[in-house]
Amino acid sequence: MPKISDEKRALRRLQILEAAWRCFQSQGLHATTMxxxxxxxxxxAGAVYSYFPSKEELILAAVTTSLGGLRERLEPILAARPPPPPAAFVEQAAEAVVHFTARQTYDLRRLALLGWSEAQRNERLRETMRDFYSGFRDRLADAAGSWKQDGLLRPDASPPDVAKALLAAMLGFVAQSALIGDVDPKDLARGVGDLIRARSDDAP
Incomplete structure (x- = not known):
């Protein structure tokens, strides 16, 4: 049989991942079968197993692929110098999340919750997520350092602590979007802006 092109292999792999994401959302990770x-x-079956020999490998690939795609969407915002002001930064990052995760037949924000739960028992998955979120938090700390230098944060602000708070806000945005649904990027940006102004007003 003739070999298929790399492009066709990539499309077929994505076809399988799309099927997995649909099934995981509708049935859950553990109830879904190969x-x-x-x-x-x-x-x-032979075609699917040639790409992913087990459901565990498929779950890992689904998470790795989605995180990689999200990283590409966030990179222009993270790489901007100087970075956008905090509220605008958060709004742009949240918009990138929405545009990347909302698909026609599934939503990767809902699937993120399943992935976070699965990571508590799957060490390979946990390491993959830890590397992604730790790297993202480091980039947030870089942005916070720039904001501090530009006077957009309190003089005594800790960029690493600001980064932890922003990561918590972004992950909370994903969770609220999936569970409640009445939050959008502008809401998050206004809230962050209000908190920063409140802390500035309290400064001695």
């Missing part, structure tokens, strides 16, 4: 994913992908 047969469910095979049926949803409309590919043969």
């Amino acid at each position: 047969d469910d994913i095979i049926k949803s992908s409309k590919l043969s």
Whole structure:
């Protein structure tokens, strides 16, 4: 049989991942079987198993692929020098999350909650997420350092602590979007802006 091109292999791999994301959202990680994913992908069992020999490998690939795609969306915001002011930065980052995660037949924000839960028992998955979120937090600390230098934060602000708070806000945005649904990037930006102004007003 002739070999398929790298482009076709990438498209077929994505076809399987799309099927997995749909099944995971509708049935959950543990209730979904490889047969469910095979049926949803409309590919043969042999084709699916040639890319992903087990459901665990498929879950890991689904998380790695989604985090990699999100990193690409966030990179222009994180790389901007100087970075946007805090509230604008948060709004742009949250908008990037929304645009990347909202798909026609599933939402990666809802799937993120499943991934976070699975990471508590799957060490490989936990390491993958830890590397991504730790790296993101480091970039947030860099942005906070720039804000401090530019006088946008209190003089005694700790950039690492600001980064931890912003990461908590971003992860909370994902959770609220998935569970409650009545939050959007502008809401998050206004809240962050209000908190920063409140702390500035309290400064001695």
